[in-house]
Amino acid sequence: xxxxxxxxxxxxxxxxxxxxxxxxxxxxxxxxxxxxxxxxxxxxxxxxxxxxxxxxxxxxxxxxxxxxxxxxxxxxxxxxxxxxxxxxxxxxxxxxxxxxxxxxxxxxxxxxxxxxxxxxxxxxxxxxxxxxxxxxxxxxxxxxxxxxxxxxxxxxxxxxxxxxxxxxxxxxxxxxxxxxxxxxxxxxxxxxxxxxxxxxxxxxxxxxxxxxxxxxxxxxxxxxxxxxxxxxxxxxxxxxxxxxxxxxxxxxxxxxxxxxxxxxxxxxxxxxxxxxxxxxxxxxxxxxxxxxxxxxxxxxxxxxxxxxxxxxxxxxxxxxxxxxxxxxxxxxxxxxxxxxxxxxxxxxxxxxxxxxxxxxxxxxxxxxxxxxxxxxxxxxxxxxxxxxxxxxxxxxxxxxxxxxxxxxxxxxxxxxxxxxxxxxxxxxxxxxxxxxxxxxxxxxxxxxxxxxxxxxxxxxxxxxxxxxxxxxxxxx
Numbered sequence: 001x002x003x004x005x006x007x008x009x010x011x012x013x014x015x016x017x018x019x020x021x022x023x024x025x026x027x028x029x030x031x032x033x034x035x036x037x038x039x040x041x042x043x044x045x046x047x048x049x050x051x052x053x054x055x056x057x058x059x060x061x062x063x064x065x066x067x068x069x070x071x072x073x074x075x076x077x078x079x080x081x082x083x084x085x086x087x088x089x090x091x092x093x094x095x096x097x098x099x100x101x102x103x104x105x106x107x108x109x110x111x112x113x114x115x116x117x118x119x120x121x122x123x124x125x126x127x128x129x130x131x132x133x134x135x136x137x138x139x140x141x142x143x144x145x146x147x148x149x150x151x152x153x154x155x156x157x158x159x160x161x162x163x164x165x166x167x168x169x170x171x172x173x174x175x176x177x178x179x180x181x182x183x184x185x186x187x188x189x190x191x192x193x194x195x196x197x198x199x200x201x202x203x204x205x206x207x208x209x210x211x212x213x214x215x216x217x218x219x220x221x222x223x224x225x226x227x228x229x230x231x232x233x234x235x236x237x238x239x240x241x242x243x244x245x246x247x248x249x250x251x252x253x254x255x256x257x258x259x260x261x262x263x264x265x266x267x268x269x270x271x272x273x274x275x276x277x278x279x280x281x282x283x284x285x286x287x288x289x290x291x292x293x294x295x296x297x298x299x300x301x302x303x304x305x306x307x308x309x310x311x312x313x314x315x316x317x318x319x320x321x322x323x324x325x326x327x328x329x330x331x332x333x334x335x336x337x338x339x340x341x342x343x344x345x346x347x348x349x350x351x352x353x354x355x356x357x358x359x360x361x362x363x364x365x366x367x368x369x370x371x372x373x374x375x376x377x378x379x380x381x382x383x384x385x386x387x388x389x390x391x392x393x394x395x396x397x398x399x400x401x402x403x404x405x406x407x408x409x410x411x412x413x414x415x416x417x418x419x420x421x422x423x424x425x426x427x428x429x430x431x432x433x434x435x436x437x438x439x440x441x442x443x444x445x446x447x448x449x450x451x452x453x454x455x456x457x458x459x460x461x462x463x464x465x466x467x468x469x470x471x472x473x474x475x476x
Contacts, residue, residue, distance in 0.1 A: 001046040003194075003251045004201050004461075005468045012043065017258055024179040032177045033151050036259065040156040044120070051119050059153050061085060062129040063146055066136045070143060079137040086126040086133075093118050098326035120474060121160040123323060125153050127290055128164050134294060141167050148174050157255035161248050161473040163266035163286040169432070173261045181260020188446050189428060190257030192454055196424050197250025199457040201471065202464045205244035208414070209469075211407055212236035212376070214400045219385040220378035228396040230389035232403060232411070237376050238369040239414045242271060244472045245284075250424045264432045269423045271368070274360035276340045279368060287323070291316050310345065314338040324375070329383060333375040340367060361419070 001008050016039040023031045045052040065082040069075045091099075093116060100111050132149075135141050144152070144167075152171050153159075173181075215233035219225055225233075249267040256263040270283035280288045299312040314335070321334015355363070373390075377383035388394075403411075421442070424430075428444045444450055 001043055002468055002470060003248070003255075004198060004465060004471075006465060009462070012039075013255075013258075020259060021182050024177075024182045027179065029178045032259075033147055033174060036156075037147065037151050037154065040151065040154040040159060043156040044154065044159060047120060048117065054119055055125065055154060058086070058089060058125065058129065059150050060146075062133065062153075063149050066133055066141070066149075067143075069133065069136045070141075075137055079133055082133040083130055086130050090122060090126050092116070093122055095322075095326045124162050124164055125159065127287075128153060131164070131290060131294065132167050135167060142171075144171055144175070155256075155261065157252045157259075157261075158263055161245075161252075161471055162284070163249070163252065163264050164290055165264060165286065169264055170261060177260055183260075185446075186257045186260055189430070189444075190254045192444055192450070193250050193254030193257060193424065193428055193430070195254075195454045195458045195461065196427070197247040197252075197254060198461040200243040200247030200250065202247075202461045203457075204414070205240050205242075205247060206464070206467075206469050208236050208240045208243070208410065211401050211403050211411075212240055216376055216378065216382065216386070218400045219382040222381075222385070223400075224394075225385060225389040226395045226397040226399065227389055227393050229398060229400055230386050232398075232401065232407075233386070234369055234373055234390065235411060238372050239411070239418075241372065241376075241472055242418065243414075246424070248471045248473060253430065262432045265425055265430070267423075268425065269418070271365050271418045272361060273364045274355075274357055275364055276337065276344050276367070279364055280337075280341075287320070291320050295319060306349065310342045313341050313345065317341060328380055329374050329377050332380070332383075333371055336371050336374065340371075 001012060003009075016035070019035050019039075020032050023029075023035060041052050041055075044055060062082060062085075065078050065085070068078040069082075096113060096116055100113055103109060104111055132141065148171060151174050152165075152167065155170070155174075158165060212233045215225060215229050216237070246267050249265075253263050253265075264286060266285050268282040268285060270279050273279035273282055296312055296316045299315060300308055301312060302309040304312075315338075317334045317338030318331065319334070321330045321332070321337070324330045324334070370387075370390075373386050374380075374383045377386065401407075427442055
């Protein structure tokens with residue numbers, strides 16, 4: 001079941017909300033959690049019922065291991081056993097085919113394995129549980145009921161594509177679900193976020209995909225790509241991924257607010273970044289946090305000398321690329337970002353010169369867009385075909401796409417939106433834990449004008465749901 005689908009919007013979400021709202025009004029606080037657990041498991045099993053058994057096994061095993069760690073006996077061994085268990089699940093379901101394919105290529109063997117279906121969100125809920133195990137070992141978690149832990153992992157707004165939440169961000173809220181969580185302010189904020197995210201996904205991201213997908217598919221088939229097509233496809237995918245993932249993050253926050261749970265910000269105008277370092281503080285924020293706290297710092301971070309720091313950066317981004325997918329394009333993409341980070345850190349240390357902000361933003365955006373080509377391409381050959389077209393000035397023919405005036409106008413408008421307008425978090429004045437921030441010139445208010453504006457966005461989005469498409473981050 002997708003957030004951007006009629007069954008979710010008109011059946012699942014209203015029923016679950018009304019159920020939880022009614023329980024809250026009656027003071028049945030503990031039953032709110034049980035209702036959300038049931039809804040989340042149903043949501044997860046919508047694609048394939050067997051997924052429910054897998055996630056229940058994962059959650060039960062991790063909860064049991066965390067309790068063993070908490071009791072202190074052989075805590076380190078249990079922590080590592082839990083990490084191996086979680087990574088083992090990811091490796092089996094996500095990387096078995098990739099491993100066998102490369103063994104067959106290098107060794108000339110003909111190993112064949114049966115079909116393995118990748119469970120949705122496995123990279124997200126396993127990383128989330130690894131965080132919990134490590135923090136439990138460090139003594140940073142408090143004992144929780146199994147039902148609270150189960151909802152912490154399976155809460156449907158963030159189950160499939162994040163954010164990767166930490167225990168101290170969500171578990172305290174789960175334990176205190178009550179009537180006050182279903183306030184008019186939370187509901188209004190939640191609906192506003194959800195509508196904005198739905199509009200980003202359905203109207204913007206899915207529309208701009210028509211100017212990227214045909215070109216990438218043609219490159220994968222070995223067809224000739226023109227100079228103009230390659231750059232249009234590059235920027236179109238750059239915007240498609242931005243608004244697709246941004247839209248999901250907005251919808252996740254909005255759904256969380258509807259049920260009184262404030263999720264962390266996972267996306268913060270990354271194309272306004274002044275450097276690649278800044279980019280990774282703004283793009284998929286919770287994944288960057290996980291890689292920094294549970295990989296980069298344990299490797300030594302920046303405490304082991306400048307050369308070791310650069311190596312640690314390279315290793316972290318290599319594994320970050322591999323996390324995104326079982327393919328060499330993802331690995332190379334991660335290594336490219338690692339190399340860009342290494343160059344940036346080196347330049348910052350050896351020179352005191354700082355680029356003007358606008359130039360830094362332009363260079364970062366341009367390089368990130370180039371790297372997205374490798375990220376999106378079906379294989380390395382397809383990526384190289386596109387790169388060759390982009391830098392060979394091979395003509396302005398548009399054989400695979402016909403953007404026309406509307407397409408070019410839309411691309412131009414998206415540059416304006418990402419660089420000059422406030423993002424959703426700023427428009428909605430949202431901070432995860434209730435902090436107050438200064439309102440922007442364009443800020444949501446509970447008045448008639450915003451009600452009409454959001455209603456128009458909602459209608460346009462619903463009309464555009466004729467062809468439902470998955471979120472791009474579902475595959476990771």
